Amino acid sequence: MRDFDLVRPASVAEAAAAFAASGDAAYLAGGHTLIPAMKARLRAPETLVDLSRLPGLTGVTRDGDRLWVGALTTHAAVAEDATVEAAIPGLSALALLIGDPQVRAKGTLGGVIANNDPAADYPAACLALDATIVTDRAEYGAGDFFQGMFATALSDGEIVTRVGFRVPTASAYAKFRHPASRYAVAAVYVARFTDGVRVAVTGAGPGAFRWTEAEAALTASFDAGAVAGLTLEDGDLSSDIHCSAEYRAHLCGVMLAQAVEGSING
Amino acid sequence: MTGLTINGIAHSADVPSATLLVEYLRDHLGLTGTHIGCETSQCGACNVLIDGVPVKACTALVATLDGAAVTTVEGLAAGETLHPMQAAFREHHALQCGFCTPGMVIAGIGIAQRHGADVTPGVIAHELEGNLCRCTGYINIVAAIAAGAKAMHDA
Ligand SMILES: Cc1cc2nc3c(=O)[nH]c(=O)nc-3n(C[C@H](O)[C@H](O)[C@H](O)COP(=O)(O)OP(=O)(O)OC[C@H]3O[C@@H](n4cnc5c(N)ncnc54)[C@H](O)[C@@H]3O)c2cc1C
Ligand code: FES
Ligand code: FES
Numbered sequence: 001m002r003d004f005d006l007v008r009p010a011s012v013a014e015a016a017a018a019f020a021a022s023g024d025a026a027y028l029a030g031g032h033t034l035i036p037a038m039k040a041r042l043r044a045p046e047t048l049v050d051l052s053r054l055p056g057l058t059g060v061t062r063d064g065d066r067l068w069v070g071a072l073t074t075h076a077a078v079a080e081d082a083t084v085e086a087a088i089p090g091l092s093a094l095a096l097l098i099g100d101p102q103v104r105a106k107g108t109l110g111g112v113i114a115n116n117d118p119a120a121d122y123p124a125a126c127l128a129l130d131a132t133i134v135t136d137r138a139e140y141g142a143g144d145f146f147q148g149m150f151a152t153a154l155s156d157g158e159i160v161t162r163v164g165f166r167v168p169t170a171s172a173y174a175k176f177r178h179p180a181s182r183y184a185v186a187a188v189y190v191a192r193f194t195d196g197v198r199v200a201v202t203g204a205g206p207g208a209f210r211w212t213e214a215e216a217a218l219t220a221s222f223d224a225g226a227v228a229g230l231t232l233e234d235g236d237l238s239s240d241i242h243c244s245a246e247y248r249a250h251l252c253g254v255m256l257a258q259a260v261e262g263s264i265n266g
Numbered sequence: 267m268t269g270l271t272i273n274g275i276a277h278s279a280d281v282p283s284a285t286l287l288v289e290y291l292r293d294h295l296g297l298t299g300t301h302i303g304c305e306t307s308q309c310g311a312c313n314v315l316i317d318g319v320p321v322k323a324c325t326a327l328v329a330t331l332d333g334a335a336v337t338t339v340e341g342l343a344a345g346e347t348l349h350p351m352q353a354a355f356r357e358h359h360a361l362q363c364g365f366c367t368p369g370m371v372i373a374g375i376g377i378a379q380r381h382g383a384d385v386t387p388g389v390i391a392h393e394l395e396g397n398l399c400r401c402t403g404y405i406n407i408v409a410a411i412a413a414g415a416k417a418m419h420d421a
Binding site for chain 2: 001002003006008028031038050182
């Protein structure tokens with residue numbers, strides 16, 4: 001790994017200023033994507049701006065129909081949080097399925113969504129739970145924020161500060177985990193609201209996306225029978241050394257049925 | 267200069283910014299009980315406790331650990347008396363070559379802290395997903411962590 005200048009700012013504004021002052025900076029949160037990338041020399045920033053000790057960016061609060069989670073909140077903290085469990089148990093379950101305990105102790109919500117790995121879990125929750133993503137300079141709906149593989153609406157140096165998930169009446173996440181990496185081979189988040197159902201898929205394509213046919217069918221009738229036989233077009237899905245697009249298309253149907261069952265019984 | 271405590275001893279680490287905690291422990295301090303299995307954040311051989319929580323030392327930068335308290339496998343025993351989790355690994359023959367063992371013991375301590383004395387084998391197996399062992403088949407490791415968790419809470 002190449003050496004870098006480490007900056008440890010005391011506020012979000014200081015962090016953004018340090019980023020802007022450097023010609024080639026990266027933010028460091030939990031480091032569980034960035035440090036491996038630096039080791040592999042895929043990234044070699046001259047300046048590392050450490051967000052991990054910034055005040056006010058961790059923790060969970062419920063405000064009406066929104067559950068707000070600070071960007072620096074670790075996966076372990078989300079999984080253990082009683083407010084999350086009470087409001088959106090599907091989100092607690094999702095956090096507990098990320099990586100392993102040591103990854104969950106360090107990795108953060110903001111790091112996952114800023115990175116937008118096509119097999120990451122939180123992007124599916126953000127889309128299905130109609131999340132608002134707040135940064136130091138703007139606010140985005142999840143549908144505008146995620147822009148395909150490793151791409152987001154964030155501009156250079158923009159810092160995610162918190163994410164507001166809309167609290168559903170019921171929801172569940174079903175994930176087929178890659179047995180070695182634990183990332184999603186295919187996973188589906190189903191969220192039921194009084195005004196309709198939202199369904200999001202991750203792992204299967206070049207980025208998380210909403211499954212609108214499943215949403216329409218489940219809004220009409222919320223049971224596994226309503227989506228039995230529904231499949232995605234495999235032309236839009238990923239094919240790699242793990243499995244073919246056709247296999248992923250099938251898996252999405254299986255995960256959808258599991259997530260619907262989970263939201264009914266969960 | 268980064269001030270941190272390792273196994274109860276205060277250190278001032280004067281190392282290049284890219285230094286990983288595992289490199290500092292092994293190459294600078296000679297604490298070679300913390301192993302490097304993959305160095306790609308997968309195997310858990312490098313697990314240490316940072317402020318009491320198991321973390322992969324190959325995925326932590328020393329320069330960000332100002333004020334942290336690190337415990338490695340060398341810091342677990344009290345003199346000649348093994349930590350209850352170490353004793354349970356010995357009792358249950360939870361190792362063959364021993365390469366994964368320091369990381370397993372540290373992960374086991376975390377599991378015991380999170381789930382208490384009566385943690386089930388199923389929970390232990392799920393929580394060991396970040397630890398790879400190429401020898402044992404995990405059966406005895408799971409049994410040792412169950413016993414170690416009980417012993418830690420009885421202690
Ligand atoms: C073994 C292993 C297994 C894993 N399994 C899974 C899994 O199953 N599912 C899953 O979803 N993820 C998984 N991950 C990834 C993990 O969740 C990472 O922690 C996460 O992708 C990045 O979060 P971080 O806090 O570690 O970010 P970092 O690595 O610190 O940063 C990642 C990127 O985001 C940027 N960034 C970080 N925070 C912010 C912010 N607040 N604002 C703007 N930019 C920011 C950084 O500059 C960097 O480019 C796994 C990782 C490992 C090592
Ligand atoms: S050496 Fe750190 S996880 Fe394998
Ligand atoms: S005992 Fe040999 S790797 Fe686990």
